[in-house]
Amino acid sequence: MSDLIWVYAEVVDEKITPITLEMLTRAAELGKAEALLLGPAPNGAAEMLAKFGASKIYRSADAVYGDYLTLPAVETVAELMQKYNPAVMLFASSFAGRDLVAALSARLDSGAIADVGDFVLKNGSVEATIPALGASYQNTSTLVSPGTKLLLVRPKSFDAKVNEQPLSVEDVPAVGGDALRKIHVKERVTVKQEGPQLEGAKAIVSGGRGLKGEANFAMLKELADLLGGAVGATRAAVDAGWVPYAMQVGQTGKTVKPDLYIACGISGAVQHLSGMKTSKTIISINKDPEAPIFQFSDLGIVGDVFQVVPQLIEEIKKKKGK
Amino acid sequence: MNIVVCGKVIPASTVIIEIDPSTKRMFRKGVTHELDPAAASAVEEGLRLTEKHGGAVTLITMGISDATIGIRSALAMGAANAVHILDDAVAGSDTLGTAKVLAAAIKKQPFDLVICGTESSDSYSGIVPGQIAHFLGVPAVTFAKEVIVEGGKLTIKRQTENGYDVVEAALPALVTTTSGINEPRYPQLKGIMAAKKKEIKIYTAADLGLGPDQVGESGAREKVLTVGRPPKRQAGQMITDEGEGGKKIAEFLAELKII
Ligand SMILES: Cc1cc2nc3c(=O)[nH]c(=O)nc-3n(C[C@H](O)[C@H](O)[C@H](O)COP(=O)(O)OP(=O)(O)OC[C@H]3O[C@@H](n4cnc5c(N)ncnc54)[C@H](O)[C@@H]3O)c2cc1C
Ligand SMILES: Nc1ncnc2c1ncn2[C@@H]1O[C@H](COP(=O)(O)O)[C@@H](O)[C@H]1O
Numbered sequence: 001m002s003d004l005i006w007v008y009a010e011v012v013d014e015k016i017t018p019i020t021l022e023m024l025t026r027a028a029e030l031g032k033a034e035a036l037l038l039g040p041a042p043n044g045a046a047e048m049l050a051k052f053g054a055s056k057i058y059r060s061a062d063a064v065y066g067d068y069l070t071l072p073a074v075e076t077v078a079e080l081m082q083k084y085n086p087a088v089m090l091f092a093s094s095f096a097g098r099d100l101v102a103a104l105s106a107r108l109d110s111g112a113i114a115d116v117g118d119f120v121l122k123n124g125s126v127e128a129t130i131p132a133l134g135a136s137y138q139n140t141s142t143l144v145s146p147g148t149k150l151l152l153v154r155p156k157s158f159d160a161k162v163n164e165q166p167l168s169v170e171d172v173p174a175v176g177g178d179a180l181r182k183i184h185v186k187e188r189v190t191v192k193q194e195g196p197q198l199e200g201a202k203a204i205v206s207g208g209r210g211l212k213g214e215a216n217f218a219m220l221k222e223l224a225d226l227l228g229g230a231v232g233a234t235r236a237a238v239d240a241g242w243v244p245y246a247m248q249v250g251q252t253g254k255t256v257k258p259d260l261y262i263a264c265g266i267s268g269a270v271q272h273l274s275g276m277k278t279s280k281t282i283i284s285i286n287k288d289p290e291a292p293i294f295q296f297s298d299l300g301i302v303g304d305v306f307q308v309v310p311q312l313i314e315e316i317k318k319k320k321g322k
Numbered sequence: 323m324n325i326v327v328c329g330k331v332i333p334a335s336t337v338i339i340e341i342d343p344s345t346k347r348m349f350r351k352g353v354t355h356e357l358d359p360a361a362a363s364a365v366e367e368g369l370r371l372t373e374k375h376g377g378a379v380t381l382i383t384m385g386i387s388d389a390t391i392g393i394r395s396a397l398a399m400g401a402a403n404a405v406h407i408l409d410d411a412v413a414g415s416d417t418l419g420t421a422k423v424l425a426a427a428i429k430k431q432p433f434d435l436v437i438c439g440t441e442s443s444d445s446y447s448g449i450v451p452g453q454i455a456h457f458l459g460v461p462a463v464t465f466a467k468e469v470i471v472e473g474g475k476l477t478i479k480r481q482t483e484n485g486y487d488v489v490e491a492a493l494p495a496l497v498t499t500t501s502g503i504n505e506p507r508y509p510q511l512k513g514i515m516a517a518k519k520k521e522i523k524i525y526t527a528a529d530l531g532l533g534p535d536q537v538g539e540s541g542a543r544e545k546v547l548t549v550g551r552p553p554k555r556q557a558g559q560m561i562t563d564e565g566e567g568g569k570k571i572a573e574f575l576a577e578l579k580i581i
Contacts, residue, residue: 012482012483012484013483013484069463069489070452070461070462071461094483095464095465095480095481095482095483098448098449098452098464099452099462099464101449101452102448102449102450102451102452102453102455102456102462103452103453103455103456103462105417105418105449105453105543106418106421106452106453106456106457107456109418109543110418110543111416111417111418111542111543111544112417112418112449112543112544113544114417114446114447114448114449115446115447127547131552132341133339133341133348133444135552136551136552137341137549137550137551137552138550138551138552139341139346139546139547139548139549139550140546140547140548140550141544141545141546141547142544142545142547143543143544143545144542144543144544144545145543152449182461182491182492183461183462183463183489183490183491184489184490184491185487185488185489186477186487186488186489186490187487187488188482188485188487188488189485189486189487189488190484190485191484191485191486193484203580226581227580227581235501235502238502239501239502241502245481246483246484246485251446252440252441252446252501259580260575260578260580262571277555281578281580282558283571283574285567285571289560289562294557294560295555295557296555297557297558297560298558298559298574299558299559299560299561299570299571299574300558300559300560300561301560301561301562301563301567301570301571302560302561302562302563303562303563303567304563307563307565307567307568308563308567308568308571309568310568311566311567311568311569312567312568312569312571312572313568314568315568315569315571315572316572316575316581319572319576319581320581
């Protein structure tokens with residue numbers, strides 16, 4: 001088996017996504033890393049990929065990849081795969097990544113491994129580590145089908161490191177035909193998010209169902225501001241409509257790894273834990289002493305968030321001399 | 323409008339799911355089961371569409387005999403009938419095998435729209451729906467926060483990292499619904515009574531023309547090699563708030579030089 005590892009590069013908010021760079025870093029450690037970049041991308045995108053380890057970048061800037069979901073990209077990736085036969089191809093566990101892996105794994109009859117935390121090339125295949133069942137397990141699995149092995153990788157599994165490669169871009173022709181133009185993106189709407197983003201925040205203060213309502217998130221915002229951090233939430237709080245999805249931490253939200261994570265009124269369900277439990281320091285406030293979050297906390301306060309958080313805010317203000 | 327909903331019946335949320343080290347599969351037999359909340363949302367969305375446009379909802383599930391309880395709840399919510407793929411030969415299927423089974427079962431039903439949950443609550447690979455769509459030859463319109471059907475066209479608001487996309491496709495199509503898209507109705511007594519008389523068709527893999535090279539453990543492309551536990555995090559200190567909780571945290575943060 002060759003040690004050629006491909007990474008499907010993604011652009012969100014006119015930036016190469018952090019997980020793309022994380023995957024490239026790992027790919028370049030294990031073999032020869034190359035990237036595919038399809039659709040509109042900002043200036044300097046290819047340079048960025050080369051900087052993080054891509055020794056070659058297959059590129060088409062055609063708008064079809066942005067205007068029509070999944071099918072055009074699948075066609076192009078499948079054709080390139082057939083030509084160059086990489087050992088492994090990595091996709092982010094993102095919206096686009098999941099759609100592409102689903103379609104490719106069916107088309108190639110190859111299967112795929114989802115939710116991968118790490119992998120190695122072994123015995124002519126891959127061996128992937130999967131933090132299964134909300135990371136309460138750590139399993140390994142492999143793919144026994146011939147051809148390129150498809151992996152969906154969890155964000156924040158690796159640290160992105162600069163690994164400068166000479167820039168080498170190969171243009172690939174865009175696919176055509178109406179048969180691929182079936183899932184049409186008519187409009188893109190950005191929901192404006194106030195305050196700092198979770199991505200990259202050094203401190204995160206998150207709220208769960210224990211917060212009781214939208215208005216009480218103001219208290220967390222104040223605390224986060226004092227700590228120079230961002231506010232996060234559980235799916236329960238997002239589904240209740242208290243805060244936007246962009247703030248969700250966990251299995252189906254963001255995976256975060258801040259220096260400080262303060263969990264307020266959060267039970268600690270496995271799906272939430274899997275998105276934050278590698279944070280450096282975890283502090284939790286919950287009125288139920290049996291809440292699972294306490295088992296993952298460096299400091300646990302059994303108490304009422306509506307007492308503890310305002311007091312904490314006052315204390316920090318005092319210490320800051322305000 | 324004929325709608326097929328693919329949904330799982332899974333160990334109830336109160337059950338802590340464990341993996342059997344000998345088979346490397348989840349322990350499913352004998353634990354309390356319920357309709358996956360992701361499936362309940364998909365059924366709800368299907369019912370709302372048929373209430374508006376006419377037609378009926380068929381639930382398709384692949385699972386063990388304990389799944390019957392969850393199938394009955396979908397029928398009690400208002401699904402017209404159900405298909406249960408019940409066969410030891412499909413146990414141990416990977417995502418691709420599961421998708422082959424479900425796609426073959428869907429093909430036996432008339433359908434305009436297939437609805438899946440974006441991910442199941444127990445295995446959450448999130449790739450089965452896209453695989454099904456490929457085998458059916460229909461577009462997979464995924465991560466819907468809102469679903470509208472009008473004049474043979476499906477339009478959704480698709481969840482994105484920073485907002486949503488408005489995405490459109492012609493029917494027949496497959497759509498996946500995100501959690502929180504709706505509040506699934508509770509079955510009412512009348513629905514529960516009616517569900518008892520509704521048909522649950524049982525299929526085996528052979529009925530669907532699928533052999534051991536495609537489904538079950540022997541057909542799986544993905545093989546689980548080892549099952550283990552991650553290293554445990556060192557437990558920290560726990561303090562019961564007696565009026566000083568906030569202060570304690572502040573002291574802790576000061577020790578860490580965070581404030
Ligand atoms: C496939 C799947 C994916 C999922 N993805 C995610 C995800 O990405 N992120 C996520 O967060 N969840 C996710 N979930 C949901 C998850 O299972 C839990 O339901 C959710 O995390 C619970 O949120 P919570 O802790 O806010 O609510 P609850 O579990 O209801 O906990 C609320 C807590 O608040 C405490 N409390 C109440 N009042 C107070 C008070 N006054 N003071 C202090 N404490 C108080 C209670 O003791 C309780 O522990 C997912 C579930 C599934 C099935
Ligand atoms: N055994 C099954 N029976 C019925 N539907 C399923 C099954 N497995 C997966 N699905 C469908 O595929 C979706 C995603 O599942 P998963 O890929 O396991 O996350 C689920 O929400 C269901 O709609």
